Amino acid sequence: MAAILVISSISLQAQTSTATKKPAVHKKAPAESPLERQIRELREQMASQQAQIDALKQQNADKDAKLAAAQQSAQDAQTAAANASAKADSLSSNLSANTEAVSNLNSTVTDLKTTNVGLAQTISDTKKTISDELESPLAIHYKGIAITPVAFFAGEMVYRQRALNADVNTPFNSTPYPGAAQANTSELNFSGRQSRIGALFVGNPGPFKLSGYVEADFLGAGASSNDNQSNSYVLRQRQIWAQAALNSGFTVTGGQMWSLVTETKKSTDNRTENLPMTIDAQYQVGFSWERQPGVRFQQKIGGFTGAVSVEQAEIVYSATNANANFFIGNAGAGGGLYNLTANYSNNVAPDVIVKATYDSKFGHYEIGGLSRWFRDRYYPNQTLATPSAAGGTNNTKVGGGFFVNARAPITKFADVGVHVLGGTGVGRYGTSTLPDVTVHPDGTLEPIKNLQGLASVELHPVTKLDLFGYWGEEYAQRTTYLSTIGADAGKLVGYAPITSTNAGCNTETLPTTPTSGLGSIGVAGNPPYSPGTPANCLGATKDLYEATAGFTYRFYNSPKYGRLQYQMQYSYLSRQAWAGVTSATGAATTTYGAPHGTNNMVFTSFRYYIP
Known part of the structure; x- marks a missing residue:
């Protein structure tokens, strides 16, 4: 084929060359020879093949182009796939983040x-x-002060088998012996005087808390007070004190308050005094207390509290056959705003009381002591044939004692307690106010040994009901001295001499005979308000004891509207005297006996307490 192509090429060149040399002559085309036909056919075949080759080249070029395009497309597809995968990963991450965000959003x-x-x-x-x-x-606010009112309103009644001419507070040591006319009559008295009003004032700057408290009732009597028509009994100061309490637990309180001797429910805190649940405003024989002016310091450390107080002193005195060679004080001076009909001792020092307490889930426990000083002025030359005040001298005796208080819950429904106070010259701190001191023949004072004890059981079977029972006793020791002075030589001087007579303690006497006709009627203590009193009856008290039982029922109790309650109390009171002479004058044999007085008492109370 190559040779044919070469020959064809040469032939074409020869023809072209001939053509250029000679002009075209329109001649009749000679007949085509076989060789020429073959050459022509070959040429046509070559042209056709060339066209096919060109077509194949074009196809190859197109394929190459398509392949390149396909490769590019593949690369683009891979890139797109990579991008898509990245986008998918990103989308998956975003979707996860979105899911978490949605979850967080749902949670939010x-x-x-x-x-x-x-x-x-x-x-x-x-x-x-x-x-x-x-x-x-809960409180009324005035500037930075919170004011909390304190009050209850009472309607009460007391029945006593043996009359004492007393309101709802019982003068235990005045219980009459059988020979007293009033031992044969009863009394029934109604009263609203124990109703109470007061308020607590509290300011809290931050580093410390300031408090003031006032409390009053109507158990005081003025010159015009009586039971005849308008029972105008006067408002009585019970407590008025000021207090500063540091955050460190140190507290100082000053004013009239319950004595530190009084048992408390918590620490030695004011307003937590653990009083008997009695209606009797004199409480219960054996209960030790005072409400008097003083200053108290206390420090709390955990469940422990230590406290000391200095308090108003006063002397309760009793003696028989005493000489007039001494004095303790005087009647109150009107210009000094003391009661003209009451005696006041001239005190050399305040009573000093110390106490430690411990609070735990097992109860409240206290131990303490008190010191007292008793001063009088005595006159050694009063007993001379010619009495003289020369040589008058002041003399001071020291007394005091110790006390313990314990109260514990034996179950959530019952509390038991015990209280004991004993010492010399502490009778005043007992609710019966037995004497503190007596006197020697020479006029110097002598403290009397005293003992006070109280046991209590308080039950709380249901929320609305409390049951209580108390047994208490107070004792004053016989304290006497044989006189060797002048005409009194050979006499026993002091408290409850055994040589004193009790012969008439059980014999009733006639009322006092009027001395001024009708003019004396209505005068206090004059007929017909002068029942007979036993003659020849010293009856110096040895001990008193009282057994009490009662209940408190709360009809309604709301922190918003207050409390309505009813109480009833029964008490049996016994007064036992020291023995004295009971034989008649001139009897061959001296006999001794101790009179004994009793009383049955019933109290009721209906009260409304503000919340």
Whole structure:
């Protein structure tokens, strides 16, 4: 084929060359020879093949182009796939993040819903609290001071088998012996005088708390007070004190308050005094207490508290056959705002009391002591044939004692307690006010040994009901001295001499005879208000004891509206005297006896306490 192509090429060149040399002559085409026909056919075949080759080249070029395009497309597809994969990864990550965000959002929405519910409840509670504080505040606020009113209103009654001419407070040491006319009559008295009013004032600057407290009732009597028509009994000071309490637990209190001797429910804190649950405003024989002016210091350390107080002193005196060679004090001076009909001792020092307490879940426990000083002025030359005040001298004797108080819950329904106070010259701190001191023949004082004890059981079977029972006793020791002075030589001087007569303690006497006709009627203590009193009856008290039982029932108790309650109390009181002479004058044999007085008492009380 190559040779044919070469020959064809040469032939074409020769023809071309000839053509250029000679002009075209239109001649009749000669007949084609076989060789020429073959050459022509070969040429046509070559042209056809060339066209096919060109077509194949074109196809190859197209294929190459398509392949390149396909390769490019493949690369683009790979890139797109990579991008798509990256986008898919990114989308997956975003989807995961979105899922977590959606979850967090759902949680946040849930929290918001809960918060909204809580906020709504808080708003409701706050609204209720504000409404309650506006409608029924726990305290009245004046500037930075919170004022809490304290009050109850009482209607009460007392029945005594043996009349004492007393309101709802019982003068235990005045219980009559059988020979007294009033031992044969009873009494029934109604009273609203134990109703109480007061307020607590509290300011809290931060580093310390300031408090003031006032409390009063109507168990005082004025010159015009009586039971005839308008029972105008006067308002009586019970407590008035001021207090500063540091955050460190140190507290100082000054004013009239319960004595530190008085048992408390918590620490030595004011206003936590653990008083018997009695209606009797004189409480219970064996209960040790005073309400008097003083200053108290206390320090708390955990469950322990130590306290010391200095308190108003006063002397309760009793003696038989005493000489007029001494004095303790005087009647009150009107210009000094003391009671003209009461005696006041001239005190050399205050009573000093120390106490330690411990509080735990097992109860409240106290131990303490008190010191007292008794001064009088005596006159050694009073007993001379010619009495003289020359040589008058002041003399001071020291007394005091120790006390313990314990109160514990034996179950959640019952509390038991015990109280004991003993010493010399501590009779005044007992509720019966037995004497503190007596006197020597020379006029110097002598403290009397005293003992006070109280046991209690308080039950709380249900929320509305309390049951209580108490047994208490107080004792004063016989304290006498043989006189060797002048005309009194050979006499026993002091408290409850055995040589004193008790012969008439059980014999009733006639009322006092009027001395001024009708003009004396209505005068206090004059007929017909002058029952007979036993003649020849010293009856110096040896001991008193009282057994009490009662209950308190709360009909209604609300922190918003207060408490309505009813109480009833029964008490059996016994007064035992020291023995004295009971034989008649001139009897061959001297006999001795001790009179004994008793009383049965019933109290009722209906009270409303403000919340």
